[in-house]
Amino acid sequence: MNDAEPTKVVDDVVDDDEAAERRVRRYSAIWRWSLGAGLVVAWEVLTRLKVIDPYYFSSPFTIVNTAYVAATQGSLFVDIGYTSAATIVGFIVGVTAGAVLGLSTWWSKVYGRVSEPYLVTFNAIPKLALAPILIILFGIGFESKVALAVALTIVPAALAAYGGVKSVDRDLETLLFSLGASRFQVFSKVVVPWAMPWIVSSLRVNIGLALAGAIVGEFIASRYGVGRMILYAGQIMDINLVWVGVVVLSILALVMYVVVMTAERYLLKGMLHGSQLSTQ
């Protein structure tokens, strides 16, 4: 009885989570790419067959051609560089300033309570409505685009950091104090790392907002930038060029999103804690 025959292994019946995961990953990759390719092909075919009007909807081929012309004879790369730079500078300034603002609420309860309603109110204002004022204030150059990107990102970052500060584990603060730590040490060793996941989680939204800020700035008054290019193309009825702008911005947004996602993973290394994982 003891040395019973070993169970026969029927390959299809054995649970193999890793193999299943690999299968899911392979299928989703295949479907993802073919869906994208299919949409592009359908767009091209349908416009050629005049099912949809190529005048308004352009077509992938025309867009690529127009982009090539804009890149070789126009200033497409300069525009992309300009918009990217404004977005990135605005994002970094806005997020840093917002995070500092939010984190600073830890130092005084009264100060935190006083600033909260103002942050929430300012968050509710459609900041793009401030664009004309910011352009007048900062001129039609690079600064006004950055200012708009900052205006859009600073409050979400501040609110995220404030949320993190409010949730700091009081026991961890007590622990540090019991070790004779100064307030600054408690701040830097407990409060900042604790709030980090909150701040980081606001980055993905904020990179998109920064891009929107930069583009709107370019719409209103600018000499360079993808936003200006789109506006100009619209004014001269060059709809193909508008589409080039849209596609370029989509790619730009995608690239920035991926970069931020990668940065998140790096920033959060080992920082996940009680609130993300189960509480100890």
Add this chain to the structure above:
Amino acid sequence: MIETRGAIEAGKLNVQTVSKVFRRDGRTVRALDPVSVTIPEGRLISLIGPSGCGKSTLFNIIAGLLRPTTGDVLADGKSIVGRPGYVAYMLQKGLLLPWRTILDNVILAAEVRGVPRRESIARAQPLIARYGLGGFEQHYPHELSGGMRQRASLLRTMLYDRDVVLLDEPFGALDAQTRLLMQSWLLQIWSDFRKTILFVTHDIDEAIYLSDEIYVFTARPGRIKSHIDVALPRPRDQDVVTTASFMGLKRQLLDLLNEEARIAERQSSML
């Protein structure tokens, strides 16, 4: 007057008529009625009592984190009220910083004091193995078992290198087996380092097995109900729990605590 009392009751730590009153929802809550305790150097002393009896409040006061409503805490004759950093204090939950590796958690106290990282690692390294954490230096707390996490917090507390150590239910959350191991191991550590240890627990066996003296607290408002000397010989091993003198002490403590537990239960059911 405080000076003369201090002179009479010379100890490593003198808790003198310390009490604490809170105000909560407009009501006054007496968390701790005046308590006086003298802790001689190098002893392991337990505080035992029903939950909510103010043991943790007393610890917070001794640790300098909370100011007493009355009374004073003297260490080597000097008041340490409101001055954290004199005693090493291990809080109830153990509390490791989740974003730091075990090594970085263990050297936290040294880091706060500004000791160079190199130096504190050199000091911590040999102890990490002795605390059963060898090979886990670069792990994060959530990757460790409950027992290992408690050992890491205990090591951090010990590395803080104070003469007096406060342990607030350090093994409360552990399963019975791990708990027994940790107790024997604490006795080992204690005889190695020769610290003065104050220990809060709910567990009668744990209190008797570990301590030289036991203070029994009443239900809220907490005060000392009785003071028991544990005259069991040292070194002790787990077998001591079956001896007649251990049983006698256990009987005595059970009687004392049952009464208080009933009062505490009535209090909490009135809430």
